[in-house]
Amino acid sequence: MDEGEIRAGVIATLRMIAPEIEEAAIEADAPLRDQVDLDSMDWLNVILGLHERFGIDIPEADYGRLGTLKDVVAYLAARA
């Protein structure tokens, strides 16, 4: 799976929680949770959605490495 596919999968996961987001409006280098307005329940649902889509179990201790969209894609790409 290349980065483009992973990115598309992440966006699709985010859309399940925040259907109103537009891909073009997300800055890849800016804090993701502020941009998409994800509270802790939403964030847990994102983590669950990524787990279902990519089969990757992201431990809580790694949440700090998932600040931006770019971070999330890189994190998944290293494990997919």
Added chain:
Amino acid sequence: MIEFKLPSLGADMDEGKLLEWKVAPGDAVKKGQVVAIVDTSKAAVDVEIWSEGTVVELLVAPGETIPVGTVLATLLEAGETPKTAATRTAPTPAPPRPGPVTRAGGEAVTSGRRRISPAARKHAEELGVDIASLTGTGPEGAVTLADVEQAAAAGAAKTVAAPDRSAEMRRAIAAAMSRSKREIPHYYLSEPIPMRRALDWLARANAARPVTERLLPAVLLLKAVALATREVAEMNGLYRDGIFEPAAAAHIGVAISLRQGGLSAPAIHDVGEKSLEQLMRDLTDLVRRTRAGSLRSSEMSDPTLTVTNLGEQGVAAVYGVIYPPQVALVGFGRIGEQPWAENGALTVMPVVTASLAADHRVSDGHRGALFLAAIRELLQRPEDL
């Protein structure tokens, strides 16, 4: 005869719009069964019935907006027959109805007045459907709601401008909160609660769990609030007609923000009795259904105390407005690191500021302080929650 009335689905609801009936005349219903779907300004709510019986008549048609307390349907209690019920509720016996005449083809016709339920009649009027032109498919050739709708669909489709939901919701929230501030003499207290023990315990617990069973700090906070009501009962219950009725169980209303704006505070039932795992499942389910606009009437109408939790994206503290007829609201700000002095030393501590808005008609600051202190102490023993 049982009269099934539109329940209040929260302090901010004065009226509702019936969207759909889930039962028909002749159906037997059980306690807790969803019988109708009603639109409030916030969500389409599955309305449950809390008596057992058999549906006699639907009195309100889908599409109608009716005030809280309106009789939606009549039902017969178990063992009641239409005859005994009629003599009890309507002393004047109705004139005998002409029986249906069945033709050879099996098609039922009635002589004289058309057999049509009041709900179907009303709906037909609204949709501009001529009742005389309808073919009834109900018992004894009665015209049903479905017949009316089918006829209307066959005719010209009427377009109705959709109401502005967010403006409606804002009005409903404003009305409930204005009433709260007008009627309830609020007092406010707050207390910073050290969260090191709770968060360390949670991190250890979550590390051992698959992602699907992870707990959020919010469930610890909810459970602590529910258990604290056992120590200070004046925070949990309803104030109605000048009297405070303490609640036996803590049905905690959880303030949930909706993505399109506004908020709703449906209840998780019996929070004090549930395990953290169960609470997490309930909370996840409640948030999902609230945002999808699919709630049950019991969740909307019976919280005994509300908790608002700003969560990680929030600010340091929140001072809430009590939802009448409840008498208290607990607010939690963001859990964040702060300088913390303890035993003569300064450290960095994750802290959450808990606030209490409570009703002076029921309690005073001393009891409120004991309540917040109880929450603080419970959160220092997360393994017991």
